[in-house]
Amino acid sequence: MKKLSLVLLALGILPALWAQQHEDAVPDTSWKKLYRESPERINDLVHTKLDVKFDYSKSQMNGKAWITLTPHFYPTDSLTLDAKGMDIHKVAIVKGASSQPLKFDYDQWQLDIKLDKTYKGGEKYTVYIEYTAKPDEVKVQGSAAITDAKGLYFINPRGEEKNKPTQIWTQGETEATSVWCPTIDKPGQKTTNEIIMTVPAKYVTLSNGKLASQKNNSDGTRTDAWKMELPHAPYLFFMGVGEYSIIKDTYKGKEVNYYVEKEYAPVAKKIFGHTPEMMGFFSKALGVEYPWVKYSQIVGRDYVSGAMENTTATLHQESAQQDGRELLDGNGWESTIAHELFHQWFGDLVTCESWSNLTLNESFANYSETLWDEFKYGKDAGDAQNYGDMQGYIGSQSEKKDLVRFYYNDKEAMFDAVSYNKGGRILNMLRSYVGDSAFFKSLNLYLNTNKFKSAEAHQLRLAFEEITGKDLNWFWNQWYFGAGHPKLTIDYVYDDNAKKVQVIVKQTQAGDKAFILPVAVDIYNGAEKVRHNVWIKNKVDTLTFTYSSRPDLVNVDGNKTLLAEKTDNKTLENFIHQYKYAGQYLDRREAIDFASRNQDNPKAQELMALALKDKYHGLRSLAISKLDLKNETVKKQAEPILAEIAQRDTKTTVRASALTSLALYNDGTYKSLFTKSVNDSSYTVAGNALDALFKLDSAAAVAEAKRLTKYKAKNKLMESITKILVKSGDENSFDAIAKAFKDMPISQAKFNLLQPFCDFLAIVKDTKKVKEGVDLVVDFRDELAPYGAVPYVNGMLQNVITKKNAAFTADADKAKAKEQTDYIISNIKGDEKKGF
Numbered sequence: 001m002k003k004l005s006l007v008l009l010a011l012g013i014l015p016a017l018w019a020q021q022h023e024d025a026v027p028d029t030s031w032k033k034l035y036r037e038s039p040e041r042i043n044d045l046v047h048t049k050l051d052v053k054f055d056y057s058k059s060q061m062n063g064k065a066w067i068t069l070t071p072h073f074y075p076t077d078s079l080t081l082d083a084k085g086m087d088i089h090k091v092a093i094v095k096g097a098s099s100q101p102l103k104f105d106y107d108q109w110q111l112d113i114k115l116d117k118t119y120k121g122g123e124k125y126t127v128y129i130e131y132t133a134k135p136d137e138v139k140v141q142g143s144a145a146i147t148d149a150k151g152l153y154f155i156n157p158r159g160e161e162k163n164k165p166t167q168i169w170t171q172g173e174t175e176a177t178s179v180w181c182p183t184i185d186k187p188g189q190k191t192t193n194e195i196i197m198t199v200p201a202k203y204v205t206l207s208n209g210k211l212a213s214q215k216n217n218s219d220g221t222r223t224d225a226w227k228m229e230l231p232h233a234p235y236l237f238f239m240g241v242g243e244y245s246i247i248k249d250t251y252k253g254k255e256v257n258y259y260v261e262k263e264y265a266p267v268a269k270k271i272f273g274h275t276p277e278m279m280g281f282f283s284k285a286l287g288v289e290y291p292w293v294k295y296s297q298i299v300g301r302d303y304v305s306g307a308m309e310n311t312t313a314t315l316h317q318e319s320a321q322q323d324g325r326e327l328l329d330g331n332g333w334e335s336t337i338a339h340e341l342f343h344q345w346f347g348d349l350v351t352c353e354s355w356s357n358l359t360l361n362e363s364f365a366n367y368s369e370t371l372w373d374e375f376k377y378g379k380d381a382g383d384a385q386n387y388g389d390m391q392g393y394i395g396s397q398s399e400k401k402d403l404v405r406f407y408y409n410d411k412e413a414m415f416d417a418v419s420y421n422k423g424g425r426i427l428n429m430l431r432s433y434v435g436d437s438a439f440f441k442s443l444n445l446y447l448n449t450n451k452f453k454s455a456e457a458h459q460l461r462l463a464f465e466e467i468t469g470k471d472l473n474w475f476w477n478q479w480y481f482g483a484g485h486p487k488l489t490i491d492y493v494y495d496d497n498a499k500k501v502q503v504i505v506k507q508t509q510a511g512d513k514a515f516i517l518p519v520a521v522d523i524y525n526g527a528e529k530v531r532h533n534v535w536i537k538n539k540v541d542t543l544t545f546t547y548s549s550r551p552d553l554v555n556v557d558g559n560k561t562l563l564a565e566k567t568d569n570k571t572l573e574n575f576i577h578q579y580k581y582a583g584q585y586l587d588r589r590e591a592i593d594f595a596s597r598n599q600d601n602p603k604a605q606e607l608m609a610l611a612l613k614d615k616y617h618g619l620r621s622l623a624i625s626k627l628d629l630k631n632e633t634v635k636k637q638a639e640p641i642l643a644e645i646a647q648r649d650t651k652t653t654v655r656a657s658a659l660t661s662l663a664l665y666n667d668g669t670y671k672s673l674f675t676k677s678v679n680d681s682s683y684t685v686a687g688n689a690l691d692a693l694f695k696l697d698s699a700a701a702v703a704e705a706k707r708l709t710k711y712k713a714k715n716k717l718m719e720s721i722t723k724i725l726v727k728s729g730d731e732n733s734f735d736a737i738a739k740a741f742k743d744m745p746i747s748q749a750k751f752n753l754l755q756p757f758c759d760f761l762a763i764v765k766d767t768k769k770v771k772e773g774v775d776l777v778v779d780f781r782d783e784l785a786p787y788g789a790v791p792y793v794n795g796m797l798q799n800v801i802t803k804k805n806a807a808f809t810a811d812a813d814k815a816k817a818k819e820q821t822d823y824i825i826s827n828i829k830g831d832e833k834k835g836f
């Protein structure tokens with residue numbers, strides 16, 4: 001799964017909110033004493049057959065289930081199934097063509113069945129259950145209906161919402177399949193399955209495995225039977241129903257399908273079209289062919305997470321659906337596509353035995369994003385992905401959490417920056433330590449040894465030890481069963497008389513723990529590099545190297561793979577050498593960072609100019625964003641380069657950054673460039689150009705913004721149009737602004753609009769409009785509630801009240817202001833009662 005919060009984090013959203021998700025925000029720590037043991041396997045699933053019909057009028061599902069099981073080892077005469085919030089109509093044991101009823105107890109959560117006899121280990125039996133699933137009414141004992149683990153979701157089931165299709169999709173992870181299918185809802189279980197769905201004939205369906213048959217019925221419905229002939233875990237069961245265009249692709253003769261809303265059919269291959277190439281790359285790297293019969297991807301409205309790797313049937317959030325103009329700035333969903341696909345091996349073929357071992361699913365899926373970028377777009381792109389994810393982990397401030405955690409409050413809390421971002425970086429370090437060949441051979445052994453089964457982190461260790469011959473307990477104890485990361489201060493002492501350099505590495509992280517770090521230290525004289533592989537093991541280590549002439553650079557962690565925070569006390573000259581000769585993404589990034597802090601120095605200025613032409617677009621953008629344009633020399637030197645980039649860089653996002661910088665020159669000669677660029681196909685270029693034009697000629701920009709409201713706009717362009725209309729303060733623009741805000745999906749752009757939109761509401765006088773605007777802000781606030789946004793947004797609403805009270809001073813206005821501020825207050829208070 002890719003949690004929406006992590007998608008948003010990767011997109012740079014919510015850093016302000018992220019902090020509020022920390023464990024220490026939960027005052028109750030009694031759970032810390034609770035060891036989360038793996039559930040005992042008394043019975044094992046063997047096969048699950050479902051026959052279901054949907055009741056759209058009630059958002060319910062009527063199901064018949066035939067579940068074949070066998071005692072795991074010891075004989076048993078009873079069976080407990082997870083079955084959440086259902087009406088159970090009948091439970092029976094199947095005996096050939098007939099069946100006999102069984103006694104059962106049901107507490108709305110688990111179904112305890114007394115079998116007809118004692119079954120021995122390995123002896124199979126089949127129970128038959130008739131039931132009604134009622135996902136909207138499921139409650140965790142004693143609490144309110146749950147919204148994020150309903151398992152089965154009816155989207156606009158009665159067609160009451162305009163502009164929203166009617167869909168059904170399911171979300172099993174972590175343990176919500178049992179809302180619509182009685183099962184043993186644990187990741188350690190594996191079963192084959194058949195899902196037979198009867199749906200209105202206008203809809204298509206998607207489930208696990210292959211579509212075995214389709215039959216039209218006389219009542220306008222159609223019955224589709226899906227068959228999954230290889231075992232997988234119940235949380236990976238999937239049903240999807242709706243009006244979709246199915247775009248067909250193929251990988252080695254296997255079906256690869258993309259289910260998108262009709263509007264996106266023409267761009268579906270631009271969004272998902274790298275999938276077959278990814279399947280080929282991952283299959284080859286792992287030495288394990290894509291294991292399943294087909295691979296489909298479907299987009300679901302109002303999906304509660306980012307994406308989910310249901311076996312052969314991945315579900316994506318609607319943000320995956322990007323139009324042609326958005327895609328010009330890069331496919332924002334490509335990493336997620338790689339992530340879910342890699343899960344088909346890590347998660348689906350071999351599954352984490354318990355949620356404590358979630359790293360075996362999510363760290364791999366996360367790391368696949370780096371692997372894919374590296375393969376497809378080059379080492380810089382892979383390293384940039386790796387670095388971004390490392391920052392995501394460091395920013396999450398989760399240094400106290402072990403990667404494999406047997407103590408947690410809620411299993412959902414395992415889906416965090418440790419299991420994903422940190423775990424991915426740990427795999428990257430492991431790869432660097434054992435080498436590429438051993439790394440992928442070990443993964444191959446792990447997959448082949450544990451396929452169609454579940455595994456714990458130790459099974460991964462054993463595979464690596466088997467291949468490399470090395471004892472790797474130190475690595476697993478430190479990174480898998482330990483917490484935190486090293487914080488390093490690196491100093492260099494050169495002694496030209498003795499011809500020696502001492503590299504002093506201090507570990508400054510809190511506590512006594514010293515990390516064991518195998519690192520490469522590269523010593524440069526000109527372009528020539530000598531590598532020393534050394535171990536850092538203590539809180540303070542002094543490494544001594546001899547030289548004949550003083551090195552231009554001593555580069556600790558030459559592979560740039562360490563998961564660490566570093567204070568690296570190199571000189572500017574060292575960093576310049578590093579930029580030019582060490583040459584990896586992070587080498588260059590560190591040098592740009594250092595130079596950008598020293599832009600009074602001519603040598604640093606030179607490096608910044610060089611970085612503006614870096615071969616990797618991400619570093620060009622970084623250099624542009626770090627230019628100190630208050631420094632006249634820098635400003636003068638950069639201008640012709642920026643002008644060139646703004647018009648001709650191969651990457652739209654870099655052109656867009658250059659436009660933003662050029663705006664700071666406040667030079668009328670750029671007006672024609674900005675005006676022209678407002679009409680660029682790239683939303684980012686057009687949006688930044690509109691902002692730039694506003695700085696130069698606000699009236700012209702407002703006119704452009706008004707003109708552009710007639711056309712479709714998204715992302716940065718929509719953000720800029722709306723911000724400029726807000727700044728114009730023209731109440732007549734309210735409808736256009738409100739519509740833009742309403743139509744925007746959860747995104748960076750929409751988040752950026754919150755503050756200006758609230759500023760606008762503060763000056764709008766029409767009470768009806770104010771209420772409509774407040775409703776929109778409140779809706780977005782509630783959407784962001786799981787990420788801790790409520791106090792943040794309520795603070796903005798509070799400011800609207802303050803501003804209104806200050807601005808509306810005339811008596812006639814005061815009454816109006818009171819009505820408006822009362823409305824806002826009721827919305828702030830109302831929310832607190834809901835207890836977000």
Ligand SMILES: [Zn+2]
Nearest residue numbers: 001002362365
């Ligand atoms: Zn995932």
